[in-house]
Amino acid sequence: MDKMVLIDLETQDFRVETGIYEVACLAVENYEIVGRLYLAKEIPGYRGQRKYGFGFYNISRDPEYISRFQDFMEKHPYPIVAHNCSFDRKFLVYYRWLPADYPAYCSIQAIKAADGSLPSYALDYLVRHFHLAPAADHTAMSDTENLYRILKILRPRTWIPLGSEEFRPYGPRIKPRPLEEIDLPIATTDRLQGEVICFTGDSPYPRHIMQEIAIKNGARVVNSITPRTTMLVTGRHPGPKKLAQARERGLPIVPDHEFLARLNLSDRDITA
Template identity: 30%
Template sequence: MDTAVFLYCNAKGIVKHYHIADISQDEEYIQGICLDSGDLKTFRQDRVISHHSSPEEAEQAMNAMLESGELVPYVPKPRPWETFDVCFTGYTKAEKEELSIKAEAAGLTVRKDVTVHLNLLCCGKRAGPSKIKKSREKGILILSTSQFLEFIETGEIPVDDNAVND
């Protein structure tokens, strides 16, 4: 199984180590199943502090950095997007319409299906597995409703929201 272990600094400056599997990634993001929680998580590549061979090694490195005072959290400002396509799945018609209005107000383009140009799939409580699987295969980011709302508000993809379908 292809896995990754790394130290990561989230948007709030909190540093934690993560162990993920079933990885998909591009130049900006890495996404995978967290082996501790079983949840799908998304991470910004530029926030990864260091890679390690095991969770124990990552924890030791983090503790050593904290003890020595070397660890200074890196929290870059959110990056604005030029074009960004989003698809909503698993929502009622009214919920999808409300989310679409918010997405368009934030400058995003709303799509009806998973395409090669799609950047983000936002999943509601009734999201089916086919769009999620298709998105994972294409390396498309998958977010819950609360993650999406935080994303359009801050420009950051929140990592610590455990629910994929909230």
């Protein structure tokens, strides 16, 4: 794909109702940047870290920012590309920055098609793997520029439209490793001893990493709801069949951010 608009949003939370706080766009032609747009409104006097959209006002419904974004897209009428694009597009469509049928592609899928050997496709891992930075900043323009550099290195040839039947956010599932082979930088505990956990939906880490986190904390993991399953952990776009089965059996349904919080992993990068 020789023309695209790379996009990153900072939203403070997974829930679309939280709003949009930062937007960065790079218009790219033949892997050269031909246009830039950065939208954010800083909170005066804010003293915390400006990442994940914190330190900025919610601009989701601000007509000035929406107009500037739409003008940029009109000037560069190319498909949008984002890392885990289904997440960013959900916000843009919900707040009517983009129509629901606007062409969109996920860079995770394209990068995986270009190099399927990597253990993780999280942006934090990729910027380290390609020696671009010690870690992703989780600020809109920095993350967009890092994505641009990664795509320019790999120049993926396979791009699958978001929403098509072929699209899968993380491609074929990678099996979790047995406990003795897991080298994640987290402690081995028995906090989840006796739990049999099933995962569904898109989470901050690839599925096999989420499963390995559970295994490191004493749980068993399964890929479907069985009579022995004791918990369902859900990310974005959870499978309706698994949800229905869990509710029918009265299983605890735990959002992935709560699952990580229970294990004191909310603010840690465990893919290092």
